[in-house]
Each structure stands twice: as C-alpha cells, then as structure tokens.
Amino acid sequence: MDSLSPVIKEFTITPKATRGPVNLAYLVEDYGMHPDNTEQCSGIQEVKFTINGNPILSDRELTKGKCTKTKGVNYVYSGTEPIARVCAQAIDNVGLESEEVCEDFTRDEGPPEIKDIQLVDYNGLVLTHVKTDSPVDVKVRATVTDESGIESVNASIPLTGQTNYIPYTNKEGNNYYWTTSGGSKFTITQGSNGTIRVKATDKVGNSAQENFDYNIKLDTVPPTELSESSAATDDEGRPLLTYDSYLVLTFSDKDDSGDPGIGMRQRKAFLDLSELKMGSKVQADSCRNIMNDKWECKWRIQPPDLGQDVEPGVHNIVLLRSTQDDLGNKITDEERIEATYQQQGPIKPTVIEYNVIPGPEGVGGEAVRGDTVQFKVRAMNFESAEADFSEIEGESSKAPEECVYDNITDSQICTFEEVVGISGPAEVTINFTFTDAFGDSSTTEKTIDIYEIEGESTPNYWRSSVECSPHPIDRKTTSQIPQHVVCKVNLRTSHSNLETVNIVGPTSIYECMGNVSGFIDNIRTINTAPGSREPYLMIDLPARDYYLDNLMFKCPLSIYSKEERKKIIHSAPEEELVNIKLEFYDQPLGEIYEKRDKESNRAIDDARSLHGGIIKELEDFMKGAEDVCQWKNIITGAIAAGMGLVATLGGLQDTLPFLRSIKLVREPICHSVEKVDETWVTDVFNVVDSFCAIINCQASGGKKQWNLERWTGGAAPWCMDIEKGLKDTELGAAVRYSQGTIKTSESDNTMKFWATNMKDNIYQSFACLCIPGILRNLNKIAQIDCKYATCLYKDYKETGETMSYCKNMDHYLKCTY
Numbered sequence: 041m042d043s044l045s046p047v048i049k050e051f052t053i054t055p056k057a058t059r060g061p062v063n064l065a066y067l068v069e070d071y072g073m074h075p076d077n078t079e080q081c082s083g084i085q086e087v088k089f090t091i092n093g094n095p096i097l098s099d100r101e102l103t104k105g106k107c108t109k110t111k112g113v114n115y116v117y118s119g120t121e122p123i124a125r126v127c128a129q130a131i132d133n134v135g136l137e138s139e140e141v142c143e144d145f146t147r148d149e150g151p152p153e154i155k156d157i158q159l160v161d162y163n164g165l166v167l168t169h170v171k172t173d174s175p176v177d178v179k180v181r182a183t184v185t186d187e188s189g190i191e192s193v194n195a196s197i198p199l200t201g202q203t204n205y206i207p208y209t210n211k212e213g214n215n216y217y218w219t220t221s222g223g224s225k226f227t228i229t230q231g232s233n234g235t236i237r238v239k240a241t242d243k244v245g246n247s248a249q250e251n252f253d254y255n256i257k258l259d260t261v262p263p264t265e266l267s268e269s270s271a272a273t274d275d276e277g278r279p280l281l282t283y284d285s286y287l288v289l290t291f292s293d294k295d296d297s298g299d300p301g302i303g304m305r306q307r308k309a310f311l312d313l314s315e316l317k318m319g320s321k322v323q324a325d326s327c328r329n330i331m332n333d334k335w336e337c338k339w340r341i342q343p344p345d346l347g348q349d350v351e352p353g354v355h356n357i358v359l360l361r362s363t364q365d366d367l368g369n370k371i372t373d374e375e376r377i378e379a380t381y382q383q384q385g386p387i388k389p390t391v392i393e394y395n396v397i398p399g400p401e402g403v404g405g406e407a408v409r410g411d412t413v414q415f416k417v418r419a420m421n422f423e424s425a426e427a428d429f430s431e432i433e434g435e436s437s438k439a440p441e442e443c444v445y446d447n448i449t450d451s452q453i454c455t456f457e458e459v460v461g462i463s464g465p466a467e468v469t470i471n472f473t474f475t476d477a478f479g480d481s482s483t484t485e486k487t488i489d490i491y492e493i494e495g496e497s498t499p500n501y502w503r504s505s506v507e508c509s510p511h512p513i514d515r516k517t518t519s520q521i522p523q524h525v526v527c528k529v530n531l532r533t534s535h536s537n538l539e540t541v542n543i544v545g546p547t548s549i550y551e552c553m554g555n556v557s558g559f560i561d562n563i564r565t566i567n568t569a570p571g572s573r574e575p576y577l578m579i580d581l582p583a584r585d586y587y588l589d590n591l592m593f594k595c596p597l598s599i600y601s602k603e604e605r606k607k608i609i610h611s612a613p614e615e616e617l618v619n620i621k622l623e624f625y626d627q628p629l630g631e632i633y634e635k636r637d638k639e640s641n642r643a644i645d646d647a648r649s650l651h652g653g654i655i656k657e658l659e660d661f662m663k664g665a666e667d668v669c670q671w672k673n674i675i676t677g678a679i680a681a682g683m684g685l686v687a688t689l690g691g692l693q694d695t696l697p698f699l700r701s702i703k704l705v706r707e708p709i710c711h712s713v714e715k716v717d718e719t720w721v722t723d724v725f726n727v728v729d730s731f732c733a734i735i736n737c738q739a740s741g742g743k744k745q746w747n748l749e750r751w752t753g754g755a756a757p758w759c760m761d762i763e764k765g766l767k768d769t770e771l772g773a774a775v776r777y778s779q780g781t782i783k784t785s786e787s788d789n790t791m792k793f794w795a796t797n798m799k800d801n802i803y804q805s806f807a808c809l810c811i812p813g814i815l816r817n818l819n820k821i822a823q824i825d826c827k828y829a830t831c832l833y834k835d836y837k838e839t840g841e842t843m844s845y846c847k848n849m850d851h852y853l854k855c856t857y
Contacts (some may be wrong), residue, residue: 042082057188134400152186157252169259177330259295312358389419422474433461464492466534512623
C-alpha cells in the first residue's frame with residue numbers, strides 16, 4: 041500500500057550564477073503508509089524539472105520499488121531571462137506527486153561593475169585637494185560588485201611611479217583598497233595627477249576595467265555662508281521654526297583657484313542654538329553637495345520637552361567659527377541669524393462650554409433630535425479649525441461660527457453649532473481639530489448623550505453610505521451590453537444595542553427619486569435578513585449610449601429595528617433615503633465613430649476649400665501676370681532688335697554709298713520711336729514691370745507711377761525697413777555672425793540669412809504681401825490637409841492607428857514645411 045506522496049528532501053543548483061551549465065542536485069524519498077519510512081513504498085517513478093514554468097528535463101528511475109533517490113543532473117540554460125527559476129517535482133509509481141521545490145539561479149552575461157574609484161586618507165576622507173605642500177598618505181578605494189562573485193581585482197596606480205597592475209591590499213564588503221606598492225605607501229601632494237586603472241574579473245570569466253583621473257589642487261579657503269531657510273517664513277522673511285522642523289544653511293566652498301573646493305561631507309558646521317534650549321555648539325545633522333561649490337547643511341530643531349520651554353518669537357542663532365570644510369579651513373567670523381520660533385502646532389484645545397438650543401420637540405438641558413448643540417472651544421496658535429459632527433448626521437468638517445480673541449488668556453474661543461439629526465438614545469463623540477500654518481494639528485473631543493423622544497413616529501437611528509461596482513462604468517461597454525450594477529449600502533448607528541429586524545428596499549425604479557427614466561430597467565434589494573447592516577441594491581441598466589457623466593438618484597429603505605437589551609422592537613420603520621451616484625467614463629462607440637467621421641470630413645473640406653477657392657483665384661491671376669510679362673519681354677526684344685539693325689546700317693552709309701539713303705529713313709523712325717517711348721510705351725512698361733515684380737516677389741524698375749509693386753511684390757515698406765535693419769544694425773550683424781557668411785571672393789563676405797527668403801514662410805509671405813509665396817505655401821497646406829484626411833480614412837479608420845497619430849503628423853508637417 042502507498043498512500044503518501046514522495047517528498048523532495050533536498051534540491052540545490054550550482055553554481056548560482058553562470059553563463060555555462062548548472063548542476064541540479066536532489067534527494068527524493070517516497071513513503072508507503074508511514075512518513076519518513078523508506079523501507080516500504082511503491083517506488084519513485086521520475087523526477088521532472090521545469091524552468092520558468094516550462095518543462096526541461098525528466099529523470100526516470102528504472103529500479104522498481106526504490107524509495108530513495110539522490111542524483112545530480114547537468115543542464116545548459118539557453119533562455120534570455122537574467123534570472124531563471126528551476127522547480128523539481130517527484131512522482132511515485134502509483135501517480136502521487138510531491139510538492140514542487142524551486143530554486144533560482146542567475147544567467148551572468150555581464151562583467152563586474154566598478155564604481156567610486158577614489159583617493160581617501162586613513163580616516164576615510166575622499167581627497168580631491170590638500171591644504172599644505174607636505175605629502176599626505178592615501179589609499180585607493182574602489183567598489184566592485186558582480187552577481188556570480190569576484191575572482192580578481194587589480195589596479196594600476198602611478199602614485200609610486202609604477203604602472204604595472206597589482207592586487208588589492210585588503211577588502212571590506214564590496215570595497216577594495218590598495219595602500220602600498222613595492223613596500224611604499226601611496227602619497228599625494230599639490231599637483232599630483234594621473235590615471236588610476238582598475239580591472240576586475242568575475243567567477244565565470246567576465247571582466248571589466250574603469251579609469252579614474254585625479255588632479256590634486258590646493259585648498260586653503262574656508263567656506264562662506266550664503267543664506268538660511270526653513271519650510272516656512274514669518275512676515276519679515278525670517279525662517280519660521282517649530283518643533284521637529286529643519287533649519288537649512290547654504291554654503292559656498294571654493295579652492296584657491298576659485299574652483300569647487302574639498303567640500304563639507306564631514307558636516308563640520310556648528311550653530312549656537314542655546315536660545316532654543318538645544319546647546320551652544322550643535323553640529324549639522326547632514327551636509328550635501330547641491331551644485332558645484334554649493335553645499336546645504338541641515339539642523340533638526342528638537343528642543344527638550346517638545347519645545348514647550350522655548351519662548352515663541354524671534355531668536356538669535358549664531359554660526360560658530362568652528363565651522364570648517366573637510367580640510368579644516370575654518371570661517372573667520374561668527375555670523376548671527378534671526379529666526380522665529382513657535383510652539384509645535386496649536387496648543388491642545390479645550391472644550392470650555394456645552395449648550396443645547398431647543399428645537400421643535402426639545403425642552404433644553406439635554407439634546408434630542410431637532411435640537412442644536414453648541415460648543416465653545418479655547419485654542420492657541422492655529423490657522424484653521426473644524427468640527428466633525430457626522431455622528432449626529434451633521435457635517436464632517438464644519439468650520440466654527442466665529443472665533444473671538446480672549447485678552448485674559450491670550451487665546452481664541454471658537455463657537456461650533458450643529459443640528460442633531462439622529463434619534464436617541466445614543467452616546468456620540470464630537471471631534472474638534474485645530475491646524476497651524478505648518479499643517480500640524482491638535483485635537484480634542486467631547487462626548488454627549490442624545491435622548492430619545494417618547495413615541496417618536498419617524499425615528500432616525502441609521503446613517504448610510506453607498507459603494508457601487510463597477511465604478512466608473514465604461515460607456516463603450518454600455519453601448520453594446522446591458523450593465524448590472526451592484527451597490528452596497530453601509531448602515532451605521534450610534535446606538536450600541538440597536539439591530540435591524542428587517543430591511544425593505546425598492547422593488548421598482550418608480551419608487552426612487554431622480555431623472556432615471558430610460559436609464560434604469562430594474563432595481564431590487566438583497567441581503568436584508570435580520571441583523572444585516574449591508575443590504576445590496578441590484579440595478580439593471582439597458583444597453584444604450586450614456587452621454588451624461590453621472591446618474592444620481594435616491595431610493596428608500598424601510599428599516600425595522602430592535603433593542604436587544606430592552607427587548608423592544610420599534611414598530612415604526614425608519615425611512616432611510618439612500619443616495620446613489622453612477623459615474624461613466626470614456627465615450628459611447630457611436631460618438632467615437634461620429635467624431636472620427638466629422639474630423640475626416642473637416643480635413644477634406646479644408647483641402648477642397650483651399651484648392652477650389654483662393655488657390656484657384658491666385659493661380660489664375662499669376663498665370664495672367666506671367667503671360668503679360670512674357671509678351672512684354674517679346675515686344676521689348678523685337679524693338680531692341682529693330683533699333684539695333686537700323687543703327688548698324690546707318691553706321692555703314694559712309695563706306696557703302698548705296699546705304700546713304702538709310703540716314704534719311706533712320707532719323708524720322710528713331711524720332712518717332714522716342715516719342716512713342718516717352719508718351720506711351722514707358723507708362724505701359726511700368727505697369728508690365730509691376731506684374732513681373734509680383735511674379736518674382738521683388739521690387740520692379742520703371743517710374744513706379746502706381747507703386748503697385750511696392751505693396752504686392754514682396755517689397756512692402758515695412759518689409760524693406762526690416763531687411764535694411766538686418767543689414768545695417770548691430771542686431772543684423774549678430775544675426776549674420778551666427779548664420780555665417782558666403783565668400784564669393786577673397787575680399788567679399790555676403791550675408792547668409794535664409795529667413796529673408798519670404799517665399800519659404802507663409803507668415804512672411806502674408807506680412808510682406810508676397811503673392812507667389814502665399815500661393816506656394818497655401819498649396820503646401822492643402823497638400824498637408826489631404827495627407828491628414830488620407831491618414832484619418834486609411835490609417836485611423838482601417839488599420840486602427842490613433843487619431844493622435846494623424847494629428848501629430850499634421851502638426852509636424854505644418855511646422856516643418
């Protein structure tokens with residue numbers, strides 16, 4: 041008989057870190073009817089192994105009835121996870137399985153980590169400077185770590201003139217030290233410099249090297265105190281201290297050359313805090329380097345007896361001359377610091393008066409439901425105050441009605457009032473909290489009795505709070521699937537002996553109050569048995585789009601109660617209105633698709649409006665201007681050719697007699713041409729020049745009778761003034777210097793300022809009325825809008841890319857081009 045599972049008694053993995061094989065060693069025992077009895081059993085069938093949950097090995101036992109098995113199995117890990125978990129499990133011949141036993145090992149592919157190579161003196165001080173020209177004995181320290189363990193650590197240290205690698209002298213944890221080389225101690229002086237090299241090899245053969253450059257400087261300059269601060273300041277800007285706050289002093293520590301000095305790691309900064317009852321020489325609790333030569337030292341302010349003996353007000357604190365840097369350079373003069381001290385938090389408040397203001401059914405003296413309870417509380421050193429009236433169904437953080445200063449006690453008396461909302465009998469506790477400017481608080485409390493009104497027809501014993509799940513509700517889900525919401529109602533009471541007998545909840549949504557029509561199909565109540573204080577409302581929501589952020593409504597619970605001690609059952613049920621708030625998040629699917637299509641159509645409309653509107657009109661205008669300019673060039677070319685021919689033939693008339701008659705022809709022709717040029721051609725060509733200037737986005741020639749090109753050819757007056765400023769002013773010189781120059785010859789440096797090409801920028805084109813630039817850039821915008829619309833229709837709608845992907849691409853293209 042074998043009724044017991046096998047047990048893995050031992051399981052080890054060696055080595056624990058490797059980049060090669062590991063050995064899985066185990067000891068398994070199987071038992072029959074008695075634990076630890078390995079004489080009789082069904083026998084071990086196999087031991088199987090998994091790594092990170094995946095099967096890797098199975099070691100089967102061929103000997104039948106063998107109750108003990110010990111063995112080692114080699115395994116080469118080929119996975120990529122840095123840490124592998126191997127689990128072993130044994131199975132006996134009747135199929136009983138042992139519990140899994142697991143061990144981890146590390147795949148060590150990385151070299152050792154070498155850090156914090158430093159020169160330190162024999163007191164552990166890190167040395168970057170020295171104070172004198174005398175040699176200082178030092179040690180070299182390096183921190184070396186590795187997962188598989190360190191095999192060797194060696195260093196090349198040129199302090200003794202040798203650069204060969206030597207083993208470390210001693211080791212403390214992960215810190216390795218070198219103190220001598222060839223029997224000589226390492227020493228440094230002002231001006232010592234060089235490079236220390238540290239090599240390390242781990243147990244599996246990975247190696248690493250790190251270098252440390254040192255340059256020892258002279259530092260005989262003491263630190264200088266720059267400022268003092270605390271978490272808060274008083275009205276005059278002085279540090280405002282309280283018990284357990286911090287006073288912070290900032291220092292500058294420089295060496296003789298003005299560079300950062302040795303520093304203040306050893307926190308040798310001292311204050312006279314005797315006025316705060318803390319002693320005449322108090323060392324800083326911490327000093328840390330915050331930036332370059334700046335150091336920050338902190339003192340924790342903890343006077344004896346919680347600071348109750350320290351007089352509130354302004355106190356003198358003295359920075360002592362014993363304050364020094366790590367090389368012992370002391371400050372020359374004491375410095376006085378003013379700080380304001382106030383007691384820790386408000387002085388504990390005291391309830392000095394309790395009154396009952398009678399309500400509709402009250403008689404005064406003792407509180408009943410409907411009465412107003414009033415408390416007067418004395419307190420000091422506070423900024424705000426509040427009372428928790430939740431136990432009588434009032435506000436949980438109600439501010440005082442008023443606070444009046446009391447000259448006799450140098451304190452304030454605050455008055456709190458609230459209406460009692462619960463039925464008695466009950467014993468309740470009201471808490472009062474006073475808070476100062478630091479956020480420190482002090483509290484007190486007052487316990488009062490609420491009496492029962494005999495024969496009360498509508499009692500109010502219970503208070504409720506509601507937790508609903510799911511919370512919030514996903515609108516994408518509600519569009520497709522009806523939602524079932526469960527709301528737990530937590531009932532609580534101040535009556536220690538009160539229990540529920542029965543709870544009757546709504547059976548229909550029409551019993552609830554609120555605009556829930558169409559949003560809720562059904563509601564029912566469960567867990568209403570006697571003694572229950574957690575009834576559940578089961579709410580069914582139909583599948584639909586919910587465009588509201590939350591659904592708020594109230595449902596009644598009729599609570600029947602009993603007092604077990606008095607053996608009384610209250611026949612009149614309490615009607616507790618439960619406030620329910622269902623919140624929604626995300627967008628309905630329909631709205632998401634509608635928004636997507638709307639965005640896509642908008643992008644298409646933008647592109648079409650540009651192409652079919654202003655771009656088409658500008659293109660038609662520019663084509664006409666180009667035609668006019670082209671005909672102007674043809675006409676002026678023909679006239680120039682004719683005039684040249686006539687002039688040439690006229691010059692040959694003296695040598696060629698048959699051409700003498702040309703003179704008679706040339707003079708009237710030229711005369712008439714000049715007249716035409718003066719009276720008509722010049723005006724026409726000035727207009728044509730304007731069209732050519734608009735096309736080229738530059739100023740034109742001619743007599744400029746209309747100044748058209750000055751405003752539509754990119755030569756608007758303000759743009760010309762800016763361009764002139766960039767060429768002639770100091771700002772322009774700075775811009776030219778930053779942009780560089782283009783040399784056209786050895787003596788010529790031409791300004792390279794690309795921003796003056798207004799055609800490349802739509803803002804410059806519009807500002808300077810450069811029509812070709814405006815047209816060019818509007819075309820680019822239309823192309824980008826087309827690209828955006830394509831992205832929305834294809835990438836977003838078909839392949840599932842997010843809308844932000846298309847928007848980011850659109851913004852990038854518009855910004856870049």
